[in-house]
Amino acid sequence: MKDNIIQNEDNFLSKTGPDEKLYEKGSILEETKNRLISRYGDSLANLTLERVVIGIFYTGVKLSNGASGICFTPIKEIPESVCCPSSAKAMPRAGRLKGMSVADTFDYLSQQAPIKRAIAIATLNALSEDIWSSNPKEGSELYSIVEGDDIFADINLETIKKAVVVGALIPVIKQLKEHKVPYRIAELDIRTLKSEELPFFVNQSDFPHEVSTADLVIISGTTLINDTLESILQLCNPDAYVIIIGPTATMLPESFFARNISMLAGNRVVEPDEILDVLVEGGSGYHFYGQSSLKVIIKKQKN
Structure with missing residues (x-):
């Protein structure tokens, strides 16, 4: 949409x-980001991106703690994708994302570049996955x-x-x-x-x-x-x-x-490297669901 x-x-x-503030653009992601920052505390400073894949259908990340998350790749919303010089503006850190601080990816949430936002959202999903994996009873109430x-x-x-x-x-x-x-x-x-x-x-x-x-x-x-x-x-x-x-x-x-x-x-x-291998080869949900x-x-x- x-x-x-x-x-x-x-x-x-x-x-x-x-309830006007509830419906401000980007407020759900902003609140979730702040909730995760609060949950991780000082340990967030030590987390980095270990691997990033921007596939045709999905973008995925693996964090230095082993957690992984994915996000839809908004290819149709990237007008720069038809021109190499313009594409460089859409993803200026290409080749240098590995080792990037997880906290720094949060800045992408407030930017208009769709690929940057996809990386940030995949990171929020990975951070959430780590919380759920560490505590299966998380949020049970x-x-x-x-x-x-x-x-x-x-x-x-x-x-x-x-x-x-x-x-x-x-x-x-x-x-x-x-x-x-x-x-x-x-x-x-x-x-x-x-x-x-x-x-x-x-x-x-x-x-x-x-x-x-x-x-x-x-x-x-x-x-x-x-x-x-x-x-x-x-x-x-x-x-x-x-x-x-x-x-x-x-x-x-x-x-x-x-x-x-x-x-x-x-x-x-559940298998971070495996799913990223699928994404880098152009795979879609049909290639990784259930595996x-x-x-x-x-x-x-x-x-």
């Missing part, structure tokens, strides 16, 4: 009230982490009047079709949709209304990269069941849950 897919939401965004990818296990799909899928999440769309759930699709690149899906495509002007009237909203984690996630969440009905899906959003979930998200469906790396990584669901505990 690009910014222009939600450019007509002003009437909805005016209804922010005291707030959330649970279970292996699997059945995001609809706890949802009675027969009661859903309308679902909105933000991003061309093909497996999700397939499940909605199979369960005959009325759905709409918001996706920047309409070419990713099949001909039978085109009638359900949401144009820019209709996007705010469609999201605000849906009782199930499923959002691609790639919205974290282009800073559109908070704006989309602000449009959601408070009673809607909201799911963020994809490896990009596999990090400490507190800031997501504070914004009425019920579930993160992500990916935990060097596990699909997981991070679910908010019911009160």
Whole structure:
């Protein structure tokens, strides 16, 4: 999702009230970064990037403590990728990322270069993975982490009047079709949709209304990269069941849950070097799920 897919939401965004800061661009990543800094304390100063891979589909990092995380590679959002001199501006530290301080990657979160943000997000995921691996009971009062990818296990799909899928999440769309759930699709690149899906495509002007009237909203984690996630969440009905899906959003979930998200469906790396070897050779999720990584669901505990 690009910014222009939600450019007509002003009437909805005016209804922010005291929670306005919750929906500032980049606030989820900023809060999560600060939470991780607090958790690691002085030990963060000793952590560096041991390995970085920017693949066609995913970007991955391995930290000096052995933890690893991945993030979607936003190739389509890099206009510089068509020109070598311009590409150098997009990733000026190429060849010198190994040994970079983990703390220094946090600066990438506030920069517009998509590849830099992908590296920073992958690093947040790696830091989160290290916390979970070190303490399997981490966050158990707030959330649970279970292996699997059945995001609809706890949802009675027969009661859903309308679902909105933000991003061309093909497996999700397939499940909605199979369960005959009325759905709409918001996706920047309409070419990713099949001909039978085109009638359900949401144009820019209709996007705010469609999201605000849906009782199930499923959002691609790639919205974290282009800073559109908070704006989309602000449009959601408070009673809607909201799911963020994809490896990009596999990090400490507190800031997501504070914004009425019920579930993160992500990916935990279990074999760091193996998954990075796959990514460097152009591999996608089909090449590493169930082998060097596990699909997981991070679910908010019911009160």
